[in-house]
Amino acid sequence: MSISLDVLENIVREAGSIALDYFGNLKKLEVSKKTPRDLVTEADVAVEAFLKESLTKAYPQFGFWGEEGGQSDNQSSRWIVDPIDGTHSFSKGQYFWSISVALEIDQDIVAGAVYAPALNDYYVAEKGKGSLKNGQPISVSAEESLSDSMVATGFACVRNYLEENNLQRFCRIAQNTTGQRRFGSAAMDICMVADGQVDAFWEQELNLYDIAAGVLIASEAGASVTDFKGREGIFPKEVLVTNGKILDQILPLM
Ligand code: IPD
Ligand code: CA
Ligand code: CA
Numbered sequence: 001m002s003i004s005l006d007v008l009e010n011i012v013r014e015a016g017s018i019a020l021d022y023f024g025n026l027k028k029l030e031v032s033k034k035t036p037r038d039l040v041t042e043a044d045v046a047v048e049a050f051l052k053e054s055l056t057k058a059y060p061q062f063g064f065w066g067e068e069g070g071q072s073d074n075q076s077s078r079w080i081v082d083p084i085d086g087t088h089s090f091s092k093g094q095y096f097w098s099i100s101v102a103l104e105i106d107q108d109i110v111a112g113a114v115y116a117p118a119l120n121d122y123y124v125a126e127k128g129k130g131s132l133k134n135g136q137p138i139s140v141s142a143e144e145s146l147s148d149s150m151v152a153t154g155f156a157c158v159r160n161y162l163e164e165n166n167l168q169r170f171c172r173i174a175q176n177t178t179g180q181r182r183f184g185s186a187a188m189d190i191c192m193v194a195d196g197q198v199d200a201f202w203e204q205e206l207n208l209y210d211i212a213a214g215v216l217i218a219s220e221a222g223a224s225v226t227d228f229k230g231r232e233g234i235f236p237k238e239v240l241v242t243n244g245k246i247l248d249q250i251l252p253l254m
């Protein structure tokens with residue numbers, strides 16, 4: 001069951017222009033709270049509605065799971081969508097937010113696209129065929145030393161209720177690395193491991209729609225994708241993505 005990456009790119013880029021229309025008019029943007037720290041805007045809802053309609057029209061055989069609208073009937077082969085990843089950054093007029101679209105068939109992510117409209121960066125991958133950024137092949141960094149590394153992370157909305165809320169972990173890792181970043185879009189963070197802008201990313205308490213496309217793009221670019229214990233696989237509750245070369249150095253600090 002393959003798809004046309006051109007069809008996917010056209011749909012995702014058009015979703016991006018819908019988001020940019022709202023981004024260019026933030027003073028009027030309707031923002032509401034799903035939980036005290038988890039925001040949703042009218043742009044998230046509009047972009048998801050467009051993606052659902054367009055992807056379902058182009059590929060009626062697949063189901064749909066969107067962060068804002070939930071899951072359709074067919075969930076064995078489905079699109080997994082985060083219409084705006086980094087909603088808080090978006091609502092503040094920052095550039096680090098993205099649209100994440102993955103195709104999962106029988107629990108296997110077979111295609112994924114992450115698009116950062118404000119930066120016009122489009123990442124895409126198909127399983128077994130490598131990763132592209134703006135049409136060019138990408139690969140993870142060559143950095144071999146954790147102490148010379150640049151890492152990125154995020155802090156879950158529910159951190160106040162977590163026993164281990166990543167702040168202690170961040171302190172341990174910050175003392176053993178050169179650069180640390182909190183960009184604000186997990187999907188983009190993972191793609192920045194894929195193209196070598198950062199050497200590792202980790203976060204806890206995420207959802208599959210935050211990371212599904214990103215982890216395929218990263219693993220096709222040579223990244224390791226594990227949980228905090230080094231178990232290979234996709235674990236949204238604790239995801240660690242590295243260039244592979246610093247994995248054994250960062251694991252003892254997780
Ligand atoms: C959020 C972003 C953020 C991460 C949060 C996510 P959202 O996604 O990915 O970087 O730290 O945990 O919820 O809510 O903006 O789609
Ligand atoms: Ca998200
Ligand atoms: Ca979102």
